[in-house]
Amino acid sequence: MRLIIAEKPSLGRAIAAVLPKPHTKGEGFIRAANGDVVSWCIGHLLEQAEPDAYDPAFKQWRLDHLPIIPAQWQLQAKPQTRKQLTVLRKLVKEADNLVHAGDPDREGQLLVDEVIEFLKVPAAKRQAMQRLLVSDLNPQAVSRALQQLRSNQEFVPLSVSALARSRADWLYGINLTRAYTIKGRQGGVNSVLSVGRVQTPVLGLVVRRDEEINNFISKPFYEVQAAVHLTADTPLSFYANWQPSDACAAHQDEEGRVLNPKLAANVAARIRQQPAQVEQVERKEKKQAPPLPFNLSALQIDAAKALGMSAQQVLDGAQSLYEKHQLITYPRSDCRYLPQEHFAQRQQVITAVSAHSEALATACAQADSSIRSQAWNDAKVGAHHAIIPTAKVLPAGRLNSTEQKLYALIARQYLLQFFPHYEYADTKISLIIAGGLFSATERETLKPGWKVLLPQKENQTSAKAPLPPLKAGQVLWSGEPLLQEKHTQPPPHFTDASLLAAMTGIGRFVQDKSLKSILKETDGLGTEATRAGIIELLFKRRFLQREGKSIRATALGQTLINALPEASTRPDMTAHWEKQLQDIAHKALNYAAFMQPMTEQLHQLIHSALTADTVQFSGLAGSAANTAGRRKYSSGKKSVSRAGRAGKSKSTAGRSRKKTPAAGS
Known part of the structure; x- marks a missing residue:
């Protein structure tokens, strides 16, 4: 009998669903028609023993006991999941072969490994144990994973x-x-x-x-801008910013801001109604690749900015999309790349996105599935890959508001991979006015590429007039300068x-x-x-x-x-x-x-x-x-x-086993 031990019941049920039917459901396990048995942990079934397990005197909190350092470490069964540990004890003894199906990260690896160790599984059976890596709970993905089992010994360092x-x-x-x-x-x-x-x-x-x-004390600083005209008789064309020379260093702060008002006023007076010679014109055309698909932190940061969600709200919503709805891949990933084999599934995923998000339907239609972005890179994919939508399609109305917003964010980031690069040109004009250096810059969009998918507020271009075409050596005119007093600002609260x-x-x-x-x-x-x-x-x-x-x-x-x-x-x-x-x-x-x-x-x-x-x-x-x-x-x-240590959430057994960290974290 082959025993597959999943990290949690939802994963266990997803694995069992692709095994031969009919199934027999037992207390804490599912038996398939071919004899395979799927069971599960419920998060961590074991926990580090409390200090008083090493010495009853440690029940009292006393300074003279510290530091408490166990000579032989002990694990103990968690009371609320002891029954499932008993189920596994019996099944492990009966099994000829074991398959580790913890989540594809270091905590998921330890979670099952420590149960196997605690149950004193014979060394030969431990050595032969295989590893199942599931990052997508849809049947096709689980079936593929079952065909790609690896030796669990490969993952010992992770444990x-x-x-x-x-x-x-x-x-x-x-x-x-x-x-x-x-x-x-x-x-x-x-x-x-x-x-x-x-x-x-x-x-x-x-x-x-x-x-x-x-403790912040605001300080004034000064900026000088030359008002540049093509000739003395033409209207204002653009402003150019003064670039202080090394001789001004004594009057600047560590960020290069000019603190001396007399120096700034003197510069402004010197450039008033003076010729302005173009020293250099630099124009560089550039391309920017689309941002990579999300890992969890990138998703949490973007969701906080765009949707005002806390990190925990994002994690809970993503976990629901993964476990409950199977609409996204494993959400706790630290990777932003995808395996090459996933490229073959791109059209099914794009079709699923179109079905789930009305707002992204146009983007799905415009996506060019022949584009292979830098996201597909086997060399940068470890036990898990970036968070992306799956090919599953749900009936309308199944997602709550939070889930819908998170899904759209994840889906948009995936669709970006099928849009061309953003192409732009950066222009910098350097001028010499009364011996001082001034510069003006401009970014011009040539082809919006993937940026067409961004909300308008994220994709705004400058409203100022474009810089005129100029050549080095050309003489312009510096009219009435702009002298501004500004004030340093404290850093923002987190x-x-x-x-x-x-x-x-x-x-x-x-x-x-x-x-x-x-x-x-x-x-x-x-x-x-x-x-x-x-x-x-x-x-x-x-x-x-x-x-x-x-x-x-x-x-x-x-x-x-x-x-x-x-x-x-x-x-x-x-x-x-x-x-x-x-x-x-x-x-x-x-x-x-x-x-x-x-x-x-x-x-x-x-x-x-x-x-x-x-x-x-x-x-x-x-x-x-x-x-x-x-x-x-x-x-x-x-x-x-x-x-003093745990601080663990009691919500949804198995979901919180590594989600709410210990005080030692």
Whole structure:
């Protein structure tokens, strides 16, 4: 008997649907006519044991227990899914062959692997286990995947990477959450002060941005524009901007803005009613390829900008489109490329899009399916590929408003791949006026290409008059100059879109220059699967709050960041961890080489916590922020320990197993 173990019931049912009929449904499994059995996990059936499983004394939160570092790691069955674990135990013993059908990412790999390990499956059976990679729940796609089984041994490094992440997050989250919650209580704060390797640096980004805005002092700066006429007697043709020379550096800020009003006024006076000689005319014709299909973060960022959705709303909506409706491929992907074999299905997908989206029907008709964009690239596709529509067609009216909007966004991004490049010309005119350099630029659309699919507000061209045709050496006339006083502006508060963009492009925020260069090639803070949950957890813990579209830190969040060692609140350490976890997945680093230095660093961080001054927490005593998590702290029961670590959503079993991250995340 061949046993296929899916990650969740919905995937199990999709796999069973393509196996020979009739089917026999049992408690927690489906048996096909050919003897194959499909069963499933319900998300993680196992979880890291609580500290008191290692020592009952750890039920009490005490500083002298820290750091808690298990000598032998233990997993325990989750109470709410223990029954399904029993089902799998029996089926695994009966099976001759095993097929791993977890989601195609590192957490999905670990989720089934840890069950197999926990059930003490014989080594020979484990070695022979195969891997089924399903990223599209439609029958044709599932059938193809079943014909392309691989050895599960190929994915062991992915599982080890997830295991290292899980244990490191446990060590970091359990120990630092206990340490700072106890120190906070000594200062009068009864909240659970959860600390995590991802959530805390994300909170740090918001706290520092808020502080930068609060401390910002606006300063005036000055711009000079020459009013250029073709001759002294003709109307204004265009404005050219002054380009300060190196001699002006002492009067500029780090961004090149001129701060000296006398200097700007002097330049304006010198160029008034003066000849303006064209020094150079540069015109370059260029092409821009369509943007790649979405991965999850790119979808969340675009949906936040275009639709005002939070990261969690996008994730939930995309998950529904994938699991419930089977209208899109696997939504938790970190990849923006497609396998070459998918190109053969393009016409069926375009037809399905036309059926589902009235707004995109014209675009579907205009799409040129002979165009093969850069998105189809096997070399850049790993266990999963970009998020795209499937070929499935549903009856009208099945999707809710959120699902419809997300589907249209994903579908439009896919259709872009079948439109020609955007072609344009950039022109730059350089002028010398009274010895000073001035320039004017213009972008002219030659062929709109894929940009015809963008909403008009995203595809606006400049309303100013085009630059006239000019030649080097031509003499024009500088009339009445424009001298403008402007003021520096503070950075904007984070929004859902900009915070997600910061998490994915975290290299901009790290301080270590060597790490900054490494991060250009890695994902940044968190993963595609966890970023939405991280942000939501910070709101749940009352560390963040919304003010309109802005995301701001609460007093509790500010106090926690100010109390922690700086290393814990910066993204450098976490991003370095993520790089190492990727190295483990790609066999460039082993488990021990990651865990040993991390454990040594944990000792240093706990020492900092033990010596931290509790006075900084006293300002929160008695405040509204002090009520968050108060009931969870009051005793040494196991639930208190979980409050500092889990933060897991109880909605939709199996969907939240890696969606809402631990405090150690």
